[in-house]
Amino acid sequence: MSQRGLHAKRLRRLILVSSLVTTLPTLLVAQARTDITQDSAVEKEILAIEVQKNDAMQKGDVKVLEPIYGDSLIFVNARGQVLTKQDRLKEFDSGSVKYQSFFQGDYRFHFYGNTAIVTGIACSVVDYHGRVTRTPRRFTSVYVKLDGQWRFVAHQATLASDEGSKAVSSCSN
């Protein structure tokens, strides 16, 4: 390669590197902003479903709950019992689960593609098979987007006995 050709090659490389150095951070920031915007839009979608679900749970409205629940829903209640979609719907249908007051909050979201992990605190007072629970519960819910719809596919609740006061303060917001 001639001296001029070598110089031109070096110049092209320099231009490429310097344009990458100037544009890459901008592109990365733009990508990060897009991710944040998308995540916050998905958060809103899921929160809207949570609102519908919470309302339906209080009313025992199985027709609303049925399409929100994934067919293979795995539901672990605060007693550590594992329930299927059918078990859970039957509880609402039969009146075995009745809310005397309802509050859920302190939602936190984590997104992994078509999967959303939602954690929160439930401070509702609930009559469950004749036993009233007032202890706050921390829960994890998993939503997966199936056929364009977010479905509630897993849930587990745990009594927040060890940090009762902290949980209650989250509930009173």
Added chain:
Amino acid sequence: MLAIAVLASACPGYVVAQERTGSQESIEQEVLKVEAQRDEAMQKADMAVLNRIYADDIVIINTRGNLLTKAQRLADFQSGDLKFLSFDQGGYTFHVYGNTVILNGRANSVVQFHGKVNQVPRTFTLTYVKSDGEWHLVAQNETLIDQPK
């Protein structure tokens, strides 16, 4: 053959489920392998293995209803605040949704956590997500099983 054709037209979901079975089984095996590594690492407090398996933003709800981060859980193991006195976990059920696996099971391990020994069996739900070709634990929730009195 006729029976299969009739079944396929009557129950398309059944055929889809059958087609998925092989791939689901292999995913279950992959996740079980990671789970076995995690179980061993928890007993040995092997931080390198746990650090690799736990996603950076994992959310853990322990049996006391505490919400823990990865750093907090790793610190529990590293300091010896969380120790397994015996280890018994099983009864696994899997639900596979693409790159996400929901794993439910029962733990009968005896655990010492911050000086308190817990012998009560627990139900747990784990969520694994595959990212960059590796399965990572992104959520874990444990609940004590209410014993009949």
